[in-house]
Amino acid sequence: MHRRARLHLVASLVLLLSAVAISVGVRLEPDWVPPSTFLLLQVVAVFFLRQRMLVVLGVLILVLTAWLWATGAPSMIPGVVVVIVISVVVTLTFGWRRHQIGLQGAPGDRMLVDLRDRLSAHGRVPPLPDGWRVDSEIRSAHADAFSGDFMVAVLRASSLLEIALVDVSGKGQGAGVRSLQLSGAFGGLLGAMPREGFLPAANDYLLDQQWAEGFATAVHVAVDLDSGAYWVASAGHPPPLHLHAGAGRIDVVNTVGSPALGVVPGIECSPQEGHLDHGDVLLLYTDGLVDAPGTDLDRGLDRLMGAADRVLGPRRGGAAAVLAGVAAADDDDRALVLVCRD
Structure with missing residues (x-):
């Protein structure tokens, strides 16, 4: 035995x-x-x-x-x-x-810790050249151990940074297990697919899983660290924000996007292009920051833009400070990723 x-x-x-x-x-x-x-x-x-x-x-x-x-x-x-x-x-x-969900006895609790650590490891950003940094903050609903939001990143040829921020349906342990599986798969796709093919490939993978609660939203950005040019596309995800340090304004990067991942086959994305000058910041976030029951989505977006302007404009803090300024309710997962050019 x-x-x-x-x-x-x-x-x-x-x-x-x-x-x-x-x-x-x-x-x-x-x-x-x-x-x-x-x-x-x-x-x-x-x-x-x-x-x-x-x-x-x-x-x-x-x-x-x-x-x-x-x-x-x-x-x-x-x-x-x-x-x-x-x-x-x-x-x-x-x-x-x-x-x-496959947790039995004391070994199941150790597995939960391992799952959480692996999910965190998938979101690590590779070392970047001088003048660039990425700051991220991911918080789970009700301070649970697992979040349905996750980030994957890859650096190609030392000059092309790609980041995908994903919001998996559901909360808690079930969402955490799905996030772990998707983060591993999406991390592999992000390094192997051309940028135009990442979201369609991620959609195909999610459809193949045939999960009962199997959809996710995602935003994918590719940044040329030599020139500052960026390319961004989304699938059912809130639009990124671009803080222009020189002009002192924040623009919405109006990605038309496609349906959420895992809903219909053969999605087509409409990417947008832009340029990060010195001091600029590109903000990626999940809907937990701006969407709350009984409130208007535009008001949530205005609140996020105001907090970003107060914190990032004068460089008084990073992602954690912006989250604190938004003061979003903790009944949903929340994630914020800042791509900064110093």
Whole structure:
């Protein structure tokens, strides 16, 4: 038997025997063993047992609770019984959700940490020549460990920087797992495809996955670090912003774009071109910064432009400061990428 399987079997037996021991303690020593000990046992079980054994333990706790109630254990009052039953239902539901996305026991938590670290690594920008820098800030909804927003970047021949900012549908762990898969695939496409072919290829890849919640928006920018010329295209994504340092204004780079990725086959993108002079900044962002229920999208965009003007114009900060200035609600993932020419 595999070592991990043996450890799981031992943990299962220990927890099942502990449930029996707790019931005996509740029956014989109610002053020292309260029925709430069952709740502690379930919390421990969630982190060590796989779904099948978690169900076995839950059923055993319910049977033991019924036995204590039937035998007239003094501490088993109706309210306590109801709480134990509810806790078993909640524990099994939580365990089932983890099982659905492939997380089982303590190793599943280590896998979550690894997924988060890998997703962060895919968003690292290669070292850039003097005079160029990229500042990014990605925050998840409700400060969850995973975000549905991610960035991939590649530097070709030391002079062509390409960045894609992607907003995957959904939130939380499910979106995080999809983001990890897409970031790896899109990172490979970004370095292998001509710039005009990246978004259509990304759309084909997403359609091939056949996910039930399988669409994403994306903006793709390519910057010539020798001349400052840039090319940008989008798929269902909010338009980038261009801060002109010399003129002191912010323009919307009006990418007409295509439908979101993963919706229809054969998308066609309409790219826009521009030029970053010294001091200019190109802003890429996701809709969590500008779109909120019950508010106008244009107002959200004006708020972002105002924060960018206050922070980036006088160079008082970077992406984190702009996010703080926007003060967007934390009920959606938010991402901001600044491509700066010093």
